[in-house]
Amino acid sequence: MTGTVSPRQDPLGGPVSVALEADLRRSVRAHGLVVWLDSPNNYREFAERLAQVHTHGGVPYKVVVFRGSYLELMVALEDVGAGTQPAPAVIYAPEQDDDSIKNTPLCELFQAGKRYQKGMGTLVTEAAAGHVHPDRLAEFLRRKEWTLEQADTWLQASLAPQGSEANGGEWAMVRHLKPTGLLDDLWNGGFVTQHWGAPGLLEQVWERIGVCTGLMESWRRLTVPMVEPQPRDVAFVLVSWALGVEYVHDLKRPPVSEHLRPMKVLPPPVVQTNQEIAVYVRQHHAGFYQRTADETETWLADEVEAAVAVDLGKIDTFRFEEDKVLKAALESLGQKDYAQVMEWAEPRVGPNRQTESFWLREDPSRLSAWTLVYHAAALGLAIQRAGERLTVGAAFGVEAAVEVYVERGAAVDQAHRQLEQRRTALLYPPVPEFETLRVRLDGMRRVWSRWADTWAADFGWICRERGFLPPLALQQRMVFDEVVRPLAQRDGTTAYFVVDALRFEMGEELSRWFKDSKTTDISLKARLAELPTVTEVGMNVLAPVVQNRRLKPVMSKDESAVVGFQTGEFQVFDPKSRQRAMHDRVGGAVCPWWSVDEVMGKDSAELKRSVSQARLVVVCSQEIDAAGESGVGLAAFEPAMQKLRAAWRLLRDAGVRRFVVTSDHGFLLLDDTTGRVQPFGRKVDPKRRFVFSKAAVDGKDQTRVELADLEYEGVDGSVVFPATTAVFDTGRKPFGFVHGGNSLQERVIPVLTVFHRTASGGNLARYRVVAKAKDGVAGMHCVEGVVEMVSRTTLDFGSDKEVELLLRVPDGEGAGDVVVELCQTRGPAKIVGGLVTAVVGERFELFFRLSGSVETRVSVQLEAARVTADVEPGLLGERFAVAATGFVGAAGEPLPMVAVGTAWLEQLENEGVRRLFAHLAEFGVVTETEAAGFLGGARGVRIFSRQLEEWAKKAPFGVRVEVTLGEKRYVREGVE
Helix, strand or coil: CCCCCCCCCCCCCCHHHHHHHHHHHHHHHHHCEEEEEECCCCCHHHHHHHHHHHHCCCCCCEEEECCCCHHHHHHHCCCCCCCCCCCCEEEEEECCCCCHHHHCCCHHHHHHCEEECCCHHHHHHHHHCCCCCHHHHHHHHCCCCCCHHHHHHHHHHHHCCCHHHHCCCCCHHHHHCCHHHHHHHHHHCCHHHHCCCCCCHHHHHHHHHHHHHCCCHHHHHHHCCCCCCCHHHHHHHHHHHHHHHHHHHHCCCCCCCCCCHHHHHCCHHHHHHHHHHHHHHHHHCHHHHHHHHHHHHHCCHHHHHHCCHHHCCCCCCCHHHHHHHHHHHHHHHHCCCHHHHHHHHHHHHCCCCCCCCHHHHHCHHHHHHHHHHHHHHHHHHHHHHHCCCCCCCCCCCHHHHHHHHHHHHHHHHHHHHHHHHHHHHHCCCCCCCHHHHHHHHHHHHHHHHHHHHHHHHHHHHHHHHHCCCCCHHHEHHHHHHHHHHHHHCCCCCEEEEEECCCCHHHHHHHHHHHCCCCCEEEEEEEEECCCCCCHHHHHHHCCCCCECCEECEEECCCCCCEEEEEECCEEECCHHHHHHHHHHHHCCCECCEEEHHHHHHCCHHHHHHHHHCECEEEEEECHHHHHHHHCCHHHHHHHHHHHHHHHHHHHHHCCCCEEEEEECCCCEECCCCCCCEECCCCCCCCCCCCEEECCCCCCCCEEEEEHHHHCECCCCCEEEEECCCCEECCCCCCCCEECCCCCHHHHEEEEEEEEECCCCCCCCCEEEEEEEEEEEECCEEEEEEEEEEEECCCCCCCCCCEEEEEEECCCCCCCCCCEEEEEEEECCEEEECCEEEEECCCCEEEEEEEEECCCEEECCEEEECCCCCCEECEECCCCEEEEECCCECCCCCECCCCCCCCHHHHHCCCHHHHHHHHHHHHHCEEEHHHHHHHHCCHHHHHHHHHCHHHHHCCCCCCEEEEEECCEEEEEECCCC
16 A cells, blocks of 8 residues: 555644534534533634634534624524524534523523533544544543644544554555454454464554554453464454443443453443444354353453342343343342332343343243243232222222223233243243242242232122122123124124133233224223133023023033023024024024134135125134143143134135124133132032032132022022132142132123224235244254245235244144144244244244144144235244143043144155155054165165154154164154
């Protein structure tokens, strides 16, 4: 390189003056009118020069200097304050401060404009940062007296090329590299690295790093003691220093370590440069970042020992910060300091987090721990907001109790359910602090149980005092006549979703999903389920069975249960009779009764044709109740909710604009640590949460209501419930999912009405999902996926930036009872309501678990959650292990073995391999001799053996290799 670099000539002065004008310009651009207060009178000469530059059109704003005459100043400002928007201007007021200017004619403009002040030290620091080493800057600032002109001269001299650079030195270009660019060069082997060892190059690199980051010689000696470091050694020093600076300036107290103290006084622009380097390395060199952070931490033992969570900032630069804060969060959780726990958890895993923690991103098990901590804190805060007691009093009735539950109590139960679902999915031994975390979560179960017991007892007292049967507007028996029938009488079709065990809080969650546009009207109201809160009662009264506001129950032969209701000429007790009652009431050519699966199984043409002929379409869902009763509810709740959403979307696209979604009853989620059992007569008499009784006796810890008080006709006696969330002793260990009682969780049901004022719109873009299996972590399977846009039409002006995906076991796998449980994501995707919301074009990782009645292996696919979306699914050829849950059927018999079928063999491209695996699937064993026959000889067997692990991933069973009597055998797992 030849030639010299001439100092920049500017009418304003040197580089410090130029930086001052740039800062003023930014302030004017942001605020319009700027009043510059200069009480020390440091900038008068500069202001005069700036005014002259404005006169010649050099700056895009007016500059008015106060020279002692207010009259002259006000005349010059006549055009500045005119109109609603003041003209961009700088008013320079020397020898004025915030107080003195209020006593001058400038006060009004001062209040209307933006105050501007700039200290000389701050100005020079900002101008020199990134251009002059902080040591030389500090040396200049220590001078007793200096002016703006002297600062210009000093900085201009500091910026002038010197030494080899002034003579066109070969490595002068290094001083123009951005820090991140230099880092990439050092780490990845760029131009600088290729010439490493050349005379003068290392000195230029160290100089550039020092100027940009403020790197101290002491830190260099600490981190790389060698005289001739290699490029990656220098990169390590640069990054370790940047991490230290980020940590120090995120810390809420001064650093303890002597190695870190000098970082505290770095100029703000230099601090910002270091912070940008730290962020860059986390995003682009994760492995390098992790190694550097861990090694740097070893030199900060005193800092690690002294650190406490409350002193640490928002960024977990080092691993020890994450460890300390997690331990502190668990401690605070035990102390019920939920606000403090949430303050730590929300920035890490909350839905509104701004950044992603590096240590959580790299360690899914740690992310699992924080997710559980977050949900535990959310439950604690919800309970605090709801209050320990449900208000009771003479003026407080059932209607008011329901209102309070809807406003505050339902949020508690939603938080409780979500915590239990996350616990089922994430709490496994590989999770950090597993034992402590389990104890804390057990503690949250007890906290919820005490709250639920108190509210249940209070609600029971209100019911006894004010009546168990609420006003008509809250009665479940009136839903059909007051809500469904009026909608069905209008033009078009109304869809009526009757969902078994959909709690009010789950209905609230659905309502948020159904709000798909501004032209959608949604109303969510609460009603009280009839007693007892069981399917045989609630599901039948969702049909029009009420007569003169009263019900006529049909009892079982032993009068221990309601089996249906009498209405007119027939009884309503099953889906067919419910359909008949509804059809009779609304009329129309047909009244289809479909399960959710039946809706999802129909093609769009068939669905539109069926919908167009009906006033009312009834969609029945029993997945939530069935999963709860079988003991797998927590894992199956979200898939059941997904199906409801999918069915709604299909019917919406088929032309249905009016929807009513309601439920027969809610439920309680109990567990071994909180569930209590209380006796009632013989163990064969009661159900878990109620019992019919002829005796009009109020027992201890019981709530009783006469059937006549429920306006049930033709039956005598009472129904009795536990007064709290306890269950009656039936001689069997109950699952955590129970209902039948009088608690608000069981009785408050949603009545969700949705009206779409416009027809469903379509997305004309086409997408495909590309997915592949990755190594699992912490007992979770892992899939990497990306949604790619295949094409879009010329009319598609608003293609989706995000696509909702569903992970499921494909049809034909013969694994109908396999539950897919989404655990967490890594990358730009998130789990919302059991679906994966993926950003188009951005790769993500999805962690999940599979459970079922038996151990097996299944394939999975990522597909569009919205059936009508044009998204090609991503089917993975690999198979994933299904964990056996060990649950049994109602009669105590094990669930049947899964019939896998043979469709999976089509994924085996090699004909010989396909024949071998078919034989293995049927007979369980393939000898080496048989394998040679399938694979074309010994060479084919050797190739197969090397690739066995990859082939086995596509089979629905594991394969092991054994040697028996000197001969190798391939054995299907499970075969002795």
